[in-house]
Amino acid sequence: MRIVKRVLSTYSADNFGVCSALYELGGLVVMHDASGCNSTYNTHDEPRWYDMDSMVFISGLTEKDAIFGNDEILVRNLCETAEKLHPKFVCICGGPLPHIIGTDFRAVAKAVSRRTNLPCFGIQTNGMDAYTSGAGEAFACLVDLMEKSTGCESSSDEKIKVNLLGATPLDFSLNGSVQAIQELLEDHGFAVRSTWAMGDTLENLLSSGDADVNLVISATGFAAAKRMRERFGIPYVIGCPVGRAAAEKAVSQLMQAAGSKNSIGGSNLSDDGSTQSHEENGCDKARILLIGEPVMMKSMAETLKANGLLKSDEDGCGKEKKLSVRIISPMRGLPREIAEGTDEIVLEDKLREACRMADLVIADPLYARLLPEKPEKFIKLPHVAYSGRFYEKEIPVLVGERLDAWLEEKLCEVPH
Amino acid sequence: MYDMRHLNDNEISVRAGDAAFPVPFREGLLYSSPARGTWTIAHTSMLIPGSHQIFVCPSCCLRGVVLSAEEMGAMDRFSMLEFTDDHILRGDLEDMIIEGVSGILNEMPKKPTCVLLYTSCVQHFLNIDLNLVYRECAKAHPEVDFIDCYMLPTMRKHFSPEKMQWRQLYRAVKKLPEDVHLANIIGSFYEIQPESELFEIFREAGVRVSQLPTMVSYDEYKHMGAAAMNVFFHPVVDFAAKDMEKRLGQKAVYMPVSFNYEEIRRSEMNLAEALREIRLPDYDALEKEAEEALAGALAVIGQTPIALDFSAVTRPLSLARMLLEHGFSVRRIYADAFAPEEKGDFEVIRERFPDVKIFPMTQPGMRVTRRNAEEFLAIGQKATYFTGTRHFVNLVENGGLYGFKGITEIAHMMVEAFKTEKNPRDFIEIKALGCAENCARLEDAGCGNGAKRTDACCGNGVILGDDSCGNDSAETSGGGETV
Numbered sequence: 001m002r003i004v005k006r007v008l009s010t011y012s013a014d015n016f017g018v019c020s021a022l023y024e025l026g027g028l029v030v031m032h033d034a035s036g037c038n039s040t041y042n043t044h045d046e047p048r049w050y051d052m053d054s055m056v057f058i059s060g061l062t063e064k065d066a067i068f069g070n071d072e073i074l075v076r077n078l079c080e081t082a083e084k085l086h087p088k089f090v091c092i093c094g095g096p097l098p099h100i101i102g103t104d105f106r107a108v109a110k111a112v113s114r115r116t117n118l119p120c121f122g123i124q125t126n127g128m129d130a131y132t133s134g135a136g137e138a139f140a141c142l143v144d145l146m147e148k149s150t151g152c153e154s155s156s157d158e159k160i161k162v163n164l165l166g167a168t169p170l171d172f173s174l175n176g177s178v179q180a181i182q183e184l185l186e187d188h189g190f191a192v193r194s195t196w197a198m199g200d201t202l203e204n205l206l207s208s209g210d211a212d213v214n215l216v217i218s219a220t221g222f223a224a225a226k227r228m229r230e231r232f233g234i235p236y237v238i239g240c241p242v243g244r245a246a247a248e249k250a251v252s253q254l255m256q257a258a259g260s261k262n263s264i265g266g267s268n269l270s271d272d273g274s275t276q277s278h279e280e281n282g283c284d285k286a287r288i289l290l291i292g293e294p295v296m297m298k299s300m301a302e303t304l305k306a307n308g309l310l311k312s313d314e315d316g317c318g319k320e321k322k323l324s325v326r327i328i329s330p331m332r333g334l335p336r337e338i339a340e341g342t343d344e345i346v347l348e349d350k351l352r353e354a355c356r357m358a359d360l361v362i363a364d365p366l367y368a369r370l371l372p373e374k375p376e377k378f379i380k381l382p383h384v385a386y387s388g389r390f391y392e393k394e395i396p397v398l399v400g401e402r403l404d405a406w407l408e409e410k411l412c413e414v415p416h
Numbered sequence: 417m418y419d420m421r422h423l424n425d426n427e428i429s430v431r432a433g434d435a436a437f438p439v440p441f442r443e444g445l446l447y448s449s450p451a452r453g454t455w456t457i458a459h460t461s462m463l464i465p466g467s468h469q470i471f472v473c474p475s476c477c478l479r480g481v482v483l484s485a486e487e488m489g490a491m492d493r494f495s496m497l498e499f500t501d502d503h504i505l506r507g508d509l510e511d512m513i514i515e516g517v518s519g520i521l522n523e524m525p526k527k528p529t530c531v532l533l534y535t536s537c538v539q540h541f542l543n544i545d546l547n548l549v550y551r552e553c554a555k556a557h558p559e560v561d562f563i564d565c566y567m568l569p570t571m572r573k574h575f576s577p578e579k580m581q582w583r584q585l586y587r588a589v590k591k592l593p594e595d596v597h598l599a600n601i602i603g604s605f606y607e608i609q610p611e612s613e614l615f616e617i618f619r620e621a622g623v624r625v626s627q628l629p630t631m632v633s634y635d636e637y638k639h640m641g642a643a644a645m646n647v648f649f650h651p652v653v654d655f656a657a658k659d660m661e662k663r664l665g666q667k668a669v670y671m672p673v674s675f676n677y678e679e680i681r682r683s684e685m686n687l688a689e690a691l692r693e694i695r696l697p698d699y700d701a702l703e704k705e706a707e708e709a710l711a712g713a714l715a716v717i718g719q720t721p722i723a724l725d726f727s728a729v730t731r732p733l734s735l736a737r738m739l740l741e742h743g744f745s746v747r748r749i750y751a752d753a754f755a756p757e758e759k760g761d762f763e764v765i766r767e768r769f770p771d772v773k774i775f776p777m778t779q780p781g782m783r784v785t786r787r788n789a790e791e792f793l794a795i796g797q798k799a800t801y802f803t804g805t806r807h808f809v810n811l812v813e814n815g816g817l818y819g820f821k822g823i824t825e826i827a828h829m830m831v832e833a834f835k836t837e838k839n840p841r842d843f844i845e846i847k848a849l850g851c852a853e854n855c856a857r858l859e860d861a862g863c864g865n866g867a868k869r870t871d872a873c874c875g876n877g878v879i880l881g882d883d884s885c886g887n888d889s890a891e892t893s894g895g896g897e898t899v
Contacts, residue, residue, distance in 0.1 A: 003497055003519075004520060007495075009482045009483060013475045015476055034570040035778075036567070038446065039448045039452075040479050049450050055784075057447055057780050062571075077445050080444060081445050084423070085423075096536075
C-alpha cells in the first residue's frame with residue numbers, strides 16, 4: 001500500500017539492487033524489461049557507471065515478445081553477449097512486466113547455463129520491492145556458488161577473519177565509508193576476509209567461506225549471512241560500526257561470535273530491545289526520528305543513546321526513555337531480524353505525521369518535503385538508495401567516531 | 417574488481433561502405449551510456465506552463481522520473497501513485513488512480529492548469545479501463561485539463577514513446593477561431609534560434625510564432641489552437657502534427673533539419689508557399705555566410721578527426737556529409753539506426769567516404785570499448801563519451817538550430833569546442849540539457865505550478881472521450897490494439 005506520493009520519492013527497486021550488488025564482479029547482469037529501467041539505474045543509482053566498466057544491460061523487452069512469451073530471444077541474446085564479452089557468470093532479473101507475465105528467470109538461467117557452461121542464476125525481482133531484497137538475494141545467490149570451505153580452523157594467534165556483507169553504493173556511496181569500516185576493523189585486530197561487494201573480486205568472495213564471522217553492515221547482506229551460516233556454520237553479527245558506541249559493540253560481538261563459531265547463530269547490535277518498534281510501544285512521541293536503511297539507523301540509534309544526547313528529553317507520554325528514538329524503514333518486505341525495532345511505514349501521510357510528532361528527524365533531504373514549514377526539524381543525511389545521485393557529494397563518512405562528531409555538530413545547529 | 421575484456425573498434429563498428437541501411441547493427445541486449453542530455457517524457461512535459469505530472473507506476477518506473485523532477489527543481493509540479501502487487505491482485509487499479517489523483521489535487525494549495533496523467537506498461541497489459549479513469553478524474557476536477565499520457569517503453573511496435581509523447585503534449589490545445597497571422601512551432605525542446613532565417617520568412621508574412629520553450633503562461637499554450645499551421649523539424653513529431661491537422665484544422669509543415677543547401681532552400685520555399693509569402697530571404701548571402709563560417713572552422717580545426725552522433729542532430733548523416741564535402745575529417749558516426757529520409761546522404765557517404773566508421777550507441781560492446789580517442793573533436797554527447805575527448809560541441813537534438821544560420825552556428829561551435837578544453841562529465845551527465853533552466857524560467861515568470869490562466873480557457877479538457885480522441889483511444893493505448 002504505497003499509493004499517493006505527492007512530494008516523496010521511492011527507494012531504489014529490487015532489480016537495481018541486484019545490479020548494484022553484482023556490479024564489480026565481472027558477471028553479465030541483465031534486467032529483463034524495456035530500456036527505461038536501465039537508464040534509471042545507471043543515472044541515479046549507480047555512481048560507478050561513468051568510471052568503472054561493468055556488464056549490466058537491459059533486454060529491451062517488447063510487447064510482442066511479452067505477449068507471445070518468447071523467452072528464446074532473451075536466452076539467445078544472453079548467450080551471444082556472453083560469448084562476446086566473456087563474463088564470469090550470468091544473472092538475469094526483471095522489472096514489473098515480466099513479473100506480470102510470469103517470466104521464470106531461474107528457468108532462463110538454466111537454459112543459458114546449459115548453452116554457455118557458465119554459472120547462471122535468475123532472481124525473481126518485480127521492480128516493485130525495495131533494493132534491499134534484490135541485492136540481498138543477489139549476494140545469497142553468490143553464496144550458492146561458493147565451494148565448501150576447507151574447514152581449517154583458525155589458530156589462536158591468527159586474526160579473526162571477517163566478511164563484510166552488504167556493501168553497495170546504494171547504502172554507502174563511494175565516499176570512502178566502506179574503506180573506513182575495513183580500517184576500523186583492522187585497527188581492532190580483525191582481518192577483513194572479503195567485502196561483499198565493493199573493491200573486491202568474485203574469486204575472493206567465493207573463497208571466503210573460511211571466515212570466522214560475518215558482519216552484516218546493511219540489510220542487503222542479511223540473506224547471504226543466513227545462507228553462509230547454514231552452509232558453512234559462519235556466525236553473523238548485524239550492525240554497522242557508525243559511532244563509537246556502535247563500533248565498540250560491533251567489535252565486541254564479532255569477537256564473541258567468532259569465539260563460538262558453529263554454536264552461535266546471529267546477533268544484532270540492538271538486540272537488547274533498545275530500539276523497540278514504536279508501534280509496539282504504542283507511543284506517539286519520539287524526540288528523534290530516524291528514517292532510512294534499518295541496520296545503519298539502528299546502529300546510529302545506539303550511538304545517540306550511548307552519548308547521552310537524549311538526556312534532556314522530556315518524555316511526553318509516560319513511557320521509558322527508550323522511546324526517544326524511533327526508526328522508520330520505509331521498505332517493504334524486510335526480514336524480521338532486520339526489521340526488528342523499526343516501523344515499516346510507507347504511506348506519505350503517516351510518514352508526515354511521524355515527522356510532525358518528532359522533535360528532530362534525521363533522514364534523506366527529500367523527507368524534509370513532508371514538512372516544508374519546518375525545515376529546521378530535519379538533519380539531512382543523504383541516502384543514494386533514496387535520493388540517488390542528487391545529494392551524493394554531501395554524504396558524510398560516519399564510521400567510528402566520525403558519527404559522534406557529526407551528530408554533535410548537527411545537534412548544535414538545531415534550534416532548541 | 418574485474419579486469420574487463422575490451423573490444424577493439426573493428427569488433428564493434430562497421431565501415432560506411434559495408435553498412436546496411438537504415439539499421440546497421442543487429443538488435444540484442446542494450447547498453448545505456450552515461451551521456452544524459454537527451455530529454456525524457458518527464459522533462460518534455462514540463463514545457464507546458466503550469467502543468468502538473470502524475471505518474472501511476474511501480475517503483476522502478478517511478479524512480480527515474482521522480483528523481484529527474486528533483487534534479488530539474490520541479491518536484492512541486494510532480495506527484496505519483498505507486499502501486500504494488502497488492503493493487504494488481506485486488507484488481508482495483510481504476511479506483512486507486514481516481515482516488516489517488518483526487519487526493520493529490522485536493523491537497524494542492526492551487527490546482528494546476530493541466531494534469532498530465534501517465535500510466536505505464538502494467539496497466540495496459542492488465543487492460544484496465546482508462547476511459548473510465550480519465551472521465552472520472554475530469555468530472556471530479558472540471559477546472560483542470562487532463563491529458564492522458566503514456567510511459568510505455570515496452571509497447572513500441574507502432575509508436576515510439578517519443579511520438580506518443582509529442583502528440584499528447586498538445587492534446588489540451590483546442591480549436592479556436594483561426595488567426596492566419598499565427599503559426600506554431602511544435603516538437604522542439606529548444607527555442608528555435610531567433611536569428612534563423614525562418615523568422616525572416618515569418619516576419620515577411622506578418623505571422624507571429626508560438627512555441628512551447630518560450631511560453632510563460634498557460635493561456636499562450638491554449639492559444640496555440642488559433643494558429644493556422646504547425647511547423648515541425650523532427651520526424652517523430654509528425655504524429656502530433658497530423659493529429660493537430662485532423663483535430664484543429666492546422667496545416668502541418670515539415671522542415672527537416674538538413675545540412676544540405678538545396679534541401680534547406682526547398683523546405684523554406686515550402687514554408688513561404690504555405691504562408692502565401694513569396695519574398696524569400698537572400699539565400700546567396702546566407703549561403704555565403706555559412707560557407708565563410710565553415711571555411712573559417714576548417715582553417716582552425718584542419719584534419720582533426722571528428723565524431724558525431726544521433727543525439728546531437730536528427731540528421732547525423734546529412735551533417736556528416738556536409739562536413740566531409742567541405743573538407744573536414746569526419747571519421748566516426750554514432751547511431752543505432754537512421755531515419756529513412758537519410759538514405760540519400762547515406763548513399764553519398766557510402767560511395768565517396770566508405771571508410772567512415774559507423775558505431776552503435778546501445779550495443780553491449782560499447783560498454784567495453786576503449787574510450788581513449790582523445791584526439792577527436794566530438795559533436796554530441798554520446799560521441800564525446802565514447803571517444804573520451806575533452807573537445808566537444810554540447811548539442812542535443814538540434815539545439816534549436818535550423819537552416820543556413822544553423823550551419824553557421826554549428827561551425828562557430830566547432831571552433832569554440834576545438835579551442836576550449838572541458839571536462840565532459842560536468843556536462844553530459846546532466847539530464848535533459850536546458851530543461852532545468854526552462855523550469856527556472858517558468859518559475860521566475862510565476863508560471864511554474866499554477867500558471868497564469870483565464871478560467872475560460874481551462875477545464876473540461878479530458879482528452880479521452882471527447883471528440884478528438886474517442887476514435888483514438890485504442891491508438892493512444894500504444895500497442896493496446898496489439899494486445
